Amino acid sequence: MIVNLALTAVLAVAPVAPAAPVRPPTPPDLVSSEVDFRTADGLTLGGTVYAPRGATGTLPALLLVHGSGTGGPGYREHLRGEAEAFARQGMVVLAPDKRQKDYTAFHRDFDQLADDALAAFAVLRDRPEVDRAKAGIWGLSEGGWVVPIAAAKSAEVRFVVLAAGPTLPPLRQQVWNVTNKFERTGVGGSIADAFPTTWHRMIGDAGMFGGAHHDPVPPLSRVRQPVLALWGEHDTAVPPAESAEILRDTLSRAGNPFYTIKFVPDAGHAMHLADARGKRLPDLVPGYADAVGDWVAAVAAGDPPRESVAPPPAQGRRSVEVAPSSWWESAPVQFGFLGLFVLLFGAYPVLWLFRRRPGTWPARVLVVTGLVGPLGAVGYLSTLMFSLTENTVEAGPLLGDRPLIWLACQAAAVAAVVSTVLVARRWRSSADRLRQGLVLAGGALLVPWSLYWGLLLP
Structure with missing residues (x-):
């Protein structure tokens, strides 16, 4: 779905x-x-x-x-x-x-x-x-x-x-092409790998990149x-x-x-x-x-x-073979993670309607940042597909070489990790262990997912 x-x-x-x-x-x-x-x-x-x-x-x-x-x-x-x-x-x-x-x-x-x-x-x-x-x-x-x-x-x-x-x-050539566009635009950091390689490999293996292989x-x-x-x-x-x-x-x-x-x-x-x-x-x-x-x-x-x-021109970098996605890197699994985040973090305010127990500020922060980080990152990567020009990419405002939107998603992911640690420390003594446990599960899943997509990398 x-x-x-x-x-x-x-x-x-x-x-x-x-x-x-x-x-x-x-x-x-x-x-x-x-x-x-x-x-x-x-x-x-x-x-x-x-x-x-x-x-x-x-x-x-x-x-x-x-x-x-x-x-x-x-x-x-x-x-x-x-x-x-x-x-x-x-x-x-x-x-x-x-x-x-x-x-x-x-x-x-x-x-x-x-x-x-x-x-x-x-x-x-x-x-x-x-x-x-x-x-x-x-x-x-x-x-x-x-x-x-x-x-x-x-x-x-x-x-x-x-x-x-x-x-x-086509997939290998496009990864090389988009990497060059990022370089010409001045975009660096973790997104310079997450979008050209990780994103394109996922959509290629999912059949969303025509003729990729x-x-x-x-x-x-x-x-x-x-x-x-x-x-x-x-x-x-x-x-x-x-x-x-x-x-x-x-x-x-x-x-x-x-x-x-x-x-x-x-x-x-x-x-x-x-x-x-x-x-x-x-x-x-x-x-x-x-x-x-x-x-x-x-x-x-x-x-x-x-x-x-004729003698070839200097080519700044060689292309790199794009390895097929592992099962856990596939589009159904990755989008399935997004669905889990929505369910686990979304359950926190929904269950409050029935239990009416006060929450904690680390859990509330985790709910917000746990949704904003991954959903914002996937949304931004999706829009980048249609922002590629002939020579560059329209990545939006930059701070140094980092797109501000990506930095905001990274900040949300870091805040989510900190909040996950705080929720874990308070979970055993919590009066509402069900709600706290659900958001804690979401935070635990978010950590490896964010590492894979570069949200927790420089």
Whole structure:
């Protein structure tokens, strides 16, 4: 029941996909047209095809696959910068919309997204201006988990471009990503482990993190097409050096020598320009589109580069494997503890209505702090899930490197522990041992729970 309530609360604040934006006009050096494609489960999605104006003959083609996001009509505009830049490199480019149905924060089916991509790819490949033997798929971020699946399913995909493609499981990559956001925001202390690692592991094992345990290595090992993989050298969402190392080793072991690994200078995760606050701008980082265009031209000419790996950038920290939760760390047990706290501490004022015996101030303090500490901490961790920006986390006011809300929850937990000790010392001589015993049991359970979540740690 508590888990269902928590899910309901999360869904209530989940962002709703905006209505389709008004498209600005196509630049004069390009032409564009609208297309539709139908997915395997019967959805009709739209897209925009871009091509260089005045081009003659047939051209190489590139389908764009989105990163994470809720999708919907007009979602193609998120990839307009890439679509226009790649079209200027002499390609026919399709920027499609992304499904909303069956795609949520709690459910990600990468096989289904790969089938969607192949449905869009078939439409692009059949266009008269496209050379069918020179058509490939590009994927950004989450698309790096999707595109290898699509390429492994269809030999008609002649080449693969991965932009900031993660080669780690989503849960492990997200822990690394969120840890970096905390560091960039200046958040430290126990919450810097409780939220990125402990919280995400719990929701991943509970099925509340879509695709958390997807293993990207098996699909990559089945890719036989030439692969171009690029990462921004300053990417803090996907570990660039580590991801490149895994991709290189996987393709080499699988016997695919046609891979090129590059790192885009002065570029972040999506390889777009950014403003002073780190917000993404529409234009791509200089040199990125040229690198893609030159590589596609080489592949289209029948000369795909072999085993080319650029020197990796310095990566501040390696990712860490996220161990599966023990039974006592699971979401049902952890939320069950919250239910016990409500029952045990809530019984104190409820029983007073029937027994009318005076309480003690340590017990009253324990009742208040024993509820405020854990419920406040879980509520705060829940809201942090929706406060992650592209580069930072909106953690609220800080005192030093500690969020004030977290400090308040920690203070409540410390007060609860002190109160538990005082209640224990007075319990045998108490005239109301039932009520005192219930809150004492709650306090005894609260101590290990608070240690696990970092409320009693610096």
